[in-house]
Amino acid sequence: MAADEYDVIVVGGGPAGSTVGSVLTRAGHSVLLFEKEQFPRDHVGESMLPFCYPLFDDLGVRDELARTFVRKPGVRFVDREGAVFTNWCFSHVIKDESFLSFHVDRASLDTILLNNARRLGVEAREGHRVTGVGLDQPDHVTVRTRDNDGTEAEHRARFLVDASGRDAFVGTKFGWREPRPELDRTAVWSHFTGVRMAGGLEEGASVIVYIGEEKKGWIWIFPLGPDRITAGVVMQNSYLRRRRAELLEEGDDDWKTAMLHDELRASPFVTDLLEGTTQALPTMVDGDYSYEVRNHHGRNYAMIGDARGFIDPIFSSGVFLSMKTAYLVGEAVHRHLLDPARDGDVGGEGWGEGSALTKAYEAVDGAYNLVHRMIRLFYDPHAVTWAAIGAEKQVHKAHESAMAVGHYMLAGDFFENHDKYNRFFALLEDRRGFERFREHVVERPEFQDSSCRLPWEVAFGRRLERFSPEEALGFNPEPVTVGGDSEADHGADAP
Structure with a gap:
């Protein structure tokens, strides 16, 4: 050759x-x-899924990643005010060390x-x-x-x-x-230091804030270190163009940074987290979503x-x-x-x-189509948000299946099981089918927990060690009690 x-x-x-x-x-x-x-x-794209874990292991980089990056136990979806949220903790469905993912x-x-x-x-x-x-x-x-x-x-x-x-x-x-009009969005983001770690960040969780309305978007906040985060906002391009024109007309030459700070601080929850912080990177803009x-x-x-x-x-x-x-x-x-x-x-x-x-x-193609289905569900303007799904007793019918399979989906179970999940979505459109599943999975007390229970020293300190879920989370052998009901079994079979 x-x-x-x-x-x-x-x-x-x-x-x-x-x-x-x-x-x-x-x-x-x-x-x-x-x-x-x-x-x-x-x-952009700093938060990893648990299903990345065996790939990192196979490539031989897992220990270097664990030595370098914050550990991630799950995702917290929060409303704009911070009053309503739902935790999606990977340890609820993953019972080996791969339940701890990474923020990078x-x-x-x-x-x-x-x-x-x-x-x-x-x-x-x-x-x-x-x-x-x-x-x-x-x-x-x-x-x-x-x-x-x-x-x-x-x-x-x-x-x-x-x-x-x-x-x-x-x-x-x-x-x-080819363009995809439903993905006509742009991300504006940066890193911040001096952050008060709270609202789920203190245990390494991803935090997603739904903002909806004309913006049809969301805010992300991921911990990258003991006091460093990545934070950004994804918004509809029509809204971004209008706001950019307004900021330029007001004489703000650095419209990107002005827009980022305005949009982040439109949420009282995010404003509280960012109080007294310092922006640590230039403001970045990522478009080209719609293709x-x-x-x-x-x-x-x-x-x-x-x-x-x-x-x-x-x-x-x-x-x-x-x-x-x-x-x-x-x-x-x-x-x-x-x-x-x-x-x-x-x-x-x-x-x-x-x-x-x-x-x-x-x-x-099956994996990508399934994720697109979940994304359309998230942006549905008539539906209960992912923040409210676990907090509300009455869940919008179109979203009932999302709570049931959400833990597996957010962990990254897309490829081998995409057919099964699509059949599962269809099955749960039947109220009786969903009620049976809710009894065994959705209303398990651990799924309603207010925390993923990962200690600070595991998320931000002793990262190189390989933990079982029990060791990392310090599980209490006693059943978790929520509202007077208890469950001794903390496992859950995949749907």
Whole structure:
């Protein structure tokens, strides 16, 4: 093989690209990865799901992450005032150490994953922008690049994986990128220090504040250290454009920062948390939410992560969806490269119905569709919010199933079980079916608890240690009592 020819070229060095590169190089393939940025670089998406845990373990980075980042026991959805909230604690349904997830600084996480890919054998070149691609040959692809010095080069490989994030390089080049009006939103965010840790932050939980109305959005607050948080707001673009025009007209040149502070402090709950804090990063703006990409894979290419299509980050699912997709697609590409004809690529015509990549994308598409369903549920203006779901005795019918499966969904159980969850949604539209399930799961006392019970020293201090749920949470062997009712069994079977 010539020096400029590889088995696989990967475009993008984020979690999707570094993971698929790691999977393929461990399988014995030569992998060349191009990343346009120079790491570390700031990026939104700092909260991980528990189902990331075995992926981090398999890649060999779990201990480094645990040494570096805050541990996350669950998610707290809060109303604007802070008076109503519902905790979704992963220990209620996950009974091994993976119930403790992570909050991460993405600049650090992405660097860890890319350096680990290098350790495993990926040739990763930062500061190299992909400027062109040729997919018209049946036995190879060509990729053109330009580095930070302006040097241009052409490279060949048997297969291309597009992990270029919201650039969606392949989809944009071939006109396969299409808008999704229901995702017409933008995030404005930063980091803050000197934070008073309360409202769930003190135990490492994610905090999500629903803001609704014209904004049709939400605020996130995630702890990144003992007094450091990431905080931001996601809002409808029509509202953002109007507010930007108003701020500029008022003479505020730094409209991004003004908007961020205005929107965060529109919630009394958030205002109380941010009192006396210092903004620790420039204000960042992340748009391009509103697109989907067609033709996710072909005879010599595949798209993963945000290059495949963007998913709203309300459930912190982005990194997990990207990495899990990278695993499935990487394993499928490996099998295909070993024997293209046997894998259904007859005469260079592409992937047949029974091919490895076709099967992989059945799972990927099912997972993404299920998460989109949950997102639509969150934004439904006529429904009870996720903050009120556990607090209200009378739950809006359209949301009854969300409480029942929410713990599993928020933990990241999307891929293998998406068919089961979709059937479960349908089943629970029957009132009698839901009442039976509520008796056994929804009204379990631990699901109504006011805390995830993770001690401060576990969330922010003794992070490297591997804890069982009982050790980490210091579970009292006595039954939890809520309103005079008790349950001795703290487990819950998956639906």
